[in-house]
Amino acid sequence: MIDIKQEIQILLLKNCLSMRKMAEILRQKGINVPKASGLSYRFNQKRVLFETVQEILDYLGYEIKIVKKDK
Numbered sequence: 001m002i003d004i005k006q007e008i009q010i011l012l013l014k015n016c017l018s019m020r021k022m023a024e025i026l027r028q029k030g031i032n033v034p035k036a037s038g039l040s041y042r043f044n045q046k047r048v049l050f051e052t053v054q055e056i057l058d059y060l061g062y063e064i065k066i067v068k069k070d071k
Contacts, residue, residue, distance in 0.1 A: 004053060005043035011060045022056065031055050 012022060020036035027033060033052055034042065042048040057063055 004048070005040075008043075008053075008056055011057075011062060015060060022059065026055060026059055031059075
């Protein structure tokens with residue numbers, strides 16, 4: 001399973017964005033996300049808010065979908 005930070009970094013690369021630029025754009029839109037260094041720290045510490053992840057994914061054009069695993 002890939003870490004959510006890695007997933008978001010892949011999406012940022014696909015969109016030619018850096019974590020810093022994305023955080024800056026989201027803050028300009030009034031979305032409460034920490035600066036890039038704080039955001040990276042929270043991802044590394046596995047203490048990022050679910051709402052923050054949703055906001056980032058929404059901005060990038062993605063959403064979280066929960067599906068039942070096949071056993």
